[in-house]
Amino acid sequence: MIEIHNVQKSFDGNAVLKGINCTFETGKCNLLLGGSGTGKSVLLQCIVGLMKPDIGSITFDGTVFTNNKVNIRQEIRRKIGMLFQGSALFDSMTVFENTEFPLKMLTPEMTKEERRDRVEFCLKRVGLENAGNKMPSEISGGMKKRVGIARAIAPNCTYLFCDEPNSGLDPLTSLKIDELIHEITHEYNITTAIITHDMNSVVEIGDHIIFLHKGLKLWDGTKDTILNAEVPELKEFIFSSSLVRAAKRVDEQEGGLESISAEDPMNAH
Numbered sequence: 574m575i576e577i578h579n580v581q582k583s584f585d586g587n588a589v590l591k592g593i594n595c596t597f598e599t600g601k602c603n604l605l606l607g608g609s610g611t612g613k614s615v616l617l618q619c620i621v622g623l624m625k626p627d628i629g630s631i632t633f634d635g636t637v638f639t640n641n642k643v644n645i646r647q648e649i650r651r652k653i654g655m656l657f658q659g660s661a662l663f664d665s666m667t668v669f670e671n672t673e674f675p676l677k678m679l680t681p682e683m684t685k686e687e688r689r690d691r692v693e694f695c696l697k698r699v700g701l702e703n704a705g706n707k708m709p710s711e712i713s714g715g716m717k718k719r720v721g722i723a724r725a726i727a728p729n730c731t732y733l734f735c736d737e738p739n740s741g742l743d744p745l746t747s748l749k750i751d752e753l754i755h756e757i758t759h760e761y762n763i764t765t766a767i768i769t770h771d772m773n774s775v776v777e778i779g780d781h782i783i784f785l786h787k788g789l790k791l792w793d794g795t796k797d798t799i800l801n802a803e804v805p806e807l808k809e810f811i812f813s814s815s816l817v818r819a820a821k822r823v824d825e826q827e828g829g830l831e832s833i834s835a836e837d838p839m840n841a842h
């Protein structure tokens with residue numbers, strides 16, 4: 574479990590995070606949801622230690638990360654796997670070498686054979702058992718995300734952070750990547766945090782959703798409760814999403830959806 578206590582961050586006097594309190598639950602996909610510029614990436618960077626909050630603290634399974642000793646912070650960092658927005662694979666390395674890279678960096682005690690077994694296991698888990706010799710330039714965007722996931726989990730991560738895992742993917746591939754992250758999270762009891770503004774991800778894998786707006790957490794709950802949330806900013810966000818707009822269009826063609834329309838803040842103006 575990751576606990577965020579009153580995290581505040583400003584740039585040149587401009588407050589971007591205004592006192593965030595929230596929890597990322599263990600064994601769940603915790604979605605950081607919100608529009609552009611609401612502070613999702615800044616919060617994630619504060620959590621993984623790439624940025625320091627001005628005020629507040631972050632605790633990983635009871636161990637305080639913020640302002641703690643360097644060796645304790647390093648120990649926590651070793652347990653973090655990252656899936657970057659553009660996958661961030663090394664172009665000059667094969668899929669196998671990319672997946673092996675964190676093992677070489679973080680677990681020097683592993684033998685070459687142990688590393689090979691672990692890489693083969695992880696590539697198989699993400700459905701890429703036959704792609705180890707390929708170069709990143711030879712594989713699709715969806716496959717690159719899979720390599721990114723294999724690389725993130727290779728060192729047996731306890732925490733997994735995903736920055737917009739669906740960016741640049743078609744809807745079906747997005748769904749498969751979402752499902753893979755969800756399965757892996759539950760299978761290995763990982764505390765997963767996912768930055769997204771995709772309502773498809775919310776309804777598919779939103780075990781726990783934290784809605785940010787203008788540097789504040791306005792709501793948190795589950796995919797089963799989000800459509801009933803009584804927060805105007807969240808309602809506006811939901812009803813402006815392409816998923817709900819498409820659903821509304823289909824439903825209107827069939828002559829229905831009064832219940833959603835009646836509560837639609839976009840119609841209330």
Ligand SMILES: Nc1ncnc2c1ncn2[C@@H]1O[C@H](COP(=O)(O)OP(=O)(O)OP(=O)(O)O)[C@@H](O)[C@H]1O
Nearest residue numbers: 584589607608609610611612613614615616768770
């Ligand atoms: N290093 C920085 N220096 C100054 N301002 C920054 C810095 N990083 C982020 N910001 C500002 O903080 C605000 C929040 O940015 P952030 O990237 O966290 O938004 P976001 O919610 O992740 O948006 P998006 O979904 O578009 O990626 C923005 O106004 C951004 O310009």
